Amino acid sequence: MLRLLVCGRLGPVWMWKALLLFVAIGFAGQLLGVIFNKSSVQPAARSIFSSPDAQGPSLGSCQPHMHMMFLKTHKTASSTVLNMLYRFGEERDLRFALPLGYQLGYPLPFNAHRVKGYRGPRAVEFNIMGNHMRFNKPEVEKVMPADTFYFSIVRDPVALAESSFAYYKEVAPAFRKAKGLGDFADDPRKYYDPRLRNNHYARNLLWFDFGMDHNANFSVALAQRGTAMIRRAFKLILVSEYFDQSMILLRHALCWPLDAVVSFSLNARQQKPSSVGGIGGSWVGKAAAAAGVGGRVGRLQAKSVPNLPLTEDQREKLRQWNALDWYLYKAFNKTFWEEIEKFGHAQMEQEVALLRTRRDDLARVCLRDGGKPVEAQRIRDRNIRPFQSGLVKILGYELHPGLDNATRTACLRMIRPEIQYKDVLDFKQFPRVAAAPAPAQAGQQGGVAAGGSFLRADSSRTAERAMG
């Protein structure tokens, strides 16, 4: 070729030089164009929340449920569940049956007029109801559509009593008088007066929240009737100790994407590091202990709570004291495992593993300190500090700094405490009439710890006011 060129058989040399120059310029232009294009039209970094993993394994052709009623029982991981409902609804602009304050009239039996914006039986379409209430089906049915999916959650009454004692120590007179839960367990009747306000936190709290008489004498017939009532009203009862398995059953029942049921444990008590061996203080350890990761042997075992040590005798006494709850818990724990049997253990294990991987991935992206929950005072953003109540510190989370907007919004939704989240939704749903302060300040003022989570003093609602 060179010889041909030199010999001039393929044209003059200047012509070939010009041609080469032209090609070189074109190539350089192309290269610059690629570089230029890359920097100018590169799609925004994809958020982890829009990755295919967010969907989880296919659920076939089912349609996601859009009408849900969650009975938010106390001290059962219900704030973590409510957070999922809040997120799901907010992302899809669904309408919440929100309370006028922070709870739906609790501890009085629920009345439809406690719902903000309620205008008569089914006059407005509400999608989600989930704030604390004392269940009262006929009134709930006035608010929620006929095809509503009802579900709730239960917890081992001993673990529940530990959590309740720590949280309501100053609220329930029976707890206030006792030095520790052990003392209370030794002789509950010494401390308990059924006539005193807020003592329902100290006895058969689940039974109370489901709307029944928590002071009734235990009999198998009564316990069976109560359990049957719950079965008729609720499609699914989750079990706090098996939270992750519960989430898989819930996702399948509601036909929801995986991310909708991935969560970080909210409202957790601070645990003393020495108490639970090597995993003490770690949210992973805590969630694992709560989920009974030890296998089915631990099914009915409560996790130990270090600062309130109980002897086995005291635990047994607490079961007797809360006999109605104990019956209810055993009955629904049994049903829960029957559901898992139907679902298939192998599939359950697979899906739980996926859920945990996903939670770890989201924790890595969203949370500071490797996802460990921290004391409220250490959370720099005061607007996401959890409300404090009782004997121990209630922990929250910090977000990683420097997240892009979309990721930050999604992460924030997962860790925003209940009271602040309710204010945000209230503000969105009632932009002009929201009496609440701007969401950023919500939860920081005038809160009264009682009735489950947080109450702001509200002169219109005696029942909720005088509980702190």
Ligand SMILES: Nc1ncnc2c1ncn2[C@@H]1O[C@H](COP(=O)(O)OS(=O)(=O)O)[C@@H](OP(=O)(O)O)[C@H]1O
């Ligand atoms: N994912 C998960 N798995 C297991 N346990 C969990 C989970 N999320 C929260 N929790 C524990 O639930 C307790 C708080 O319950 P609630 O949110 O229902 O409390 S409240 O009634 O709304 O105040 C509180 O229990 P204690 O720490 O024993 O007090 C939380 O640690």
